[in-house]
Amino acid sequence: IKTFLEMESHEERIQEIIERNKELEASEERKRKAKQLELQRKEAARTNRGIPSRPPSYPIYTPPTRPAVTETIDTYEAEKKKAFAKPMHTRGKGMQLGKKSKTTDIYEKVREDLGPEVEETAPLVSPQAATPVVPESRASLSSERAGVQITVSETISAKVNREGALKAFEVKGDLQLRISDPALTKLKLDLLTNTSHGAQFRTHPNVDKALFTNSSIIQLKDTTKRFPANNAIGVLRWRVASNGSEHADVLPITFTVWVNKGSDSTTVTVEYELTGTDNLRDVSVTMPYGATEPSVSSFDAVYEVAGDSLEWNIGSIDTSNASGSFEYEVVDLDVDENEFFPMSVHFSKTVPFVEVDVSSVSLLEEGQEVNFAKDVKSVSDGFTIE
Structure with a gap:
């Protein structure tokens, strides 16, 4: 009877260990996620304010019942050794206890998880060591990116015959301005333009047309207003058209x-x-x-x-x-x-067909030049040999 009761007690302890193991795993998972969120927050704060991050500690997530669990596991280990050292006279429950090898493996896993202190602190170090460099690099690139983006877009269409003679061709282009920094929305663009090939320019209705015609400067008519931020707007268009009167050498x-x-x-x-x-x-x-x-x-x-x-x-x-x-x-x-x-x-x-370039961008009131990025997209569209 005593042996039977001891074996029954072992069964209950095993189930208790399994349940506590599940609770510990859930607690560790919550702690791990909290650590990751905190590390991300610390990393974001370090990137934005230049404050070096350090591995945080989370005492709130330390399970308070861990010493009791360790003591229970040690007690169970001692009782288990006693039980296996005794001769098993009763077959039923003893055989069932002998089949608990998988549960014993779970117990060993619990013991390993609750073992040395270095294993407990490993999750704190791992996220810090594995912190990806890419977000920091992207943040660095984003901070260095120019607050003004200039895009020169152009399409070249043409029809030539089999002998190479030009039948018709047309070039359409526009200059787009995108300002990502609201502090730079009150500015002007100094352009280099050339009316080669009979190019015709047309400015946006809100742009000072006379100033562009005389000085090749793009700025708003009403100097008290600003360009919209974070929105690509076309400020200048141009067009070249021919019905075939020009020589084919006009084409690239x-x-x-x-x-x-x-x-x-x-x-x-x-x-x-x-x-x-x-x-x-x-x-x-x-x-x-x-x-x-x-x-x-x-x-x-x-x-x-x-x-x-x-x-x-x-x-x-x-x-x-x-x-x-x-x-x-x-x-x-x-x-x-x-x-x-x-x-x-x-x-x-790599360069537009019609000579259009931005030489400088400067603030309208202060006169200070600002950095800008430029992208040229000149491609063929409907260029055929007939």
């Missing part, structure tokens, strides 16, 4: 297409030439074809077959590769050369 790049029809095949050769000194990026030519897939015989750069067209990816073009060609052949007696047109040309420029 020209193309000539040769179509030679033989007895049983047709050969197509596409040539390009850089007309100015401006570098081009991401240059590609999309060349459609009919039912028969062509065979590429000669090419500069790389190409790929995509559906019913050939994609000639030239990449960057500068003075080192100012010209190049691409040649392919279609073996088909009934091929129509119109199947190879229109060809689409895509490219981007």
Whole structure:
């Protein structure tokens, strides 16, 4: 009877240990989350105010019943050793106790969790050591970022024939201003502009048009008002249009297409030439074809077959590769050369087609210059060879 009661007591203690283990795990989880939140708050405060962070302590989350739990576990360990040292005359409960190896593992885990003090303090050090550097780096970049952002956007559209003659072309652009610092909303922009290619400029209705025409300065008509903050607004637009009266050299790049029809095949050769000194990026030519897939015989750069067209990816073009060609052949007696047109040309420029640049940005009243960032987006849009 005594042995039976002792074994029953062991069962109850095991269940008690399991329940307390669950409570401890829940408490540790709450403590860990609280530590993470506090560390994040400390890190944010250190970043914003320059105060060095330190590992915080959280006595409020220390379970008050931990000494009692440790004592209970030690008592249970002693009783367990006694029980296993005694001969088991009763089979039923003794066999069940012998099957509690998994529970004993849980007990060992509880003992390890409540063991050395270094294991208790490990979570405090780990979040500090593993604090990511990225948020601090982003904060640093954000603080160094200019409070004024200038964006020059431009699209170049053109239609040229197979001989390279210009049929029509159009350039549209605008200058956008975005101020992220409300203290800088009362300012002016000093521009460098050139009415090359017959460019026509138009300012925003709230911008002083006469001042821009005479001095190439962008500022509000009413100097008592401010530009809106954290909002990209267009302050200047320009446009160049031609119906083909100008020479094709006005374009940043020209193309000539040769179509030679033989007895049983047709050969197509596409040539390009850089007309100015401006570098081009991401240059590609999309060349459609009919039912028969062509065979590429000669090419500069790389190409790929995509559906019913050939994609000639030239990449960057500068003075080192100012010209190049691409040649392919279609073996088909009934091929129509119109199947190879229109060809689409895509490219981007590092400088705008129309000369527009911002030389300085300064506060209107103080006259102090402020830092600004500038981005140029000049790309082709509807540039075709027909």
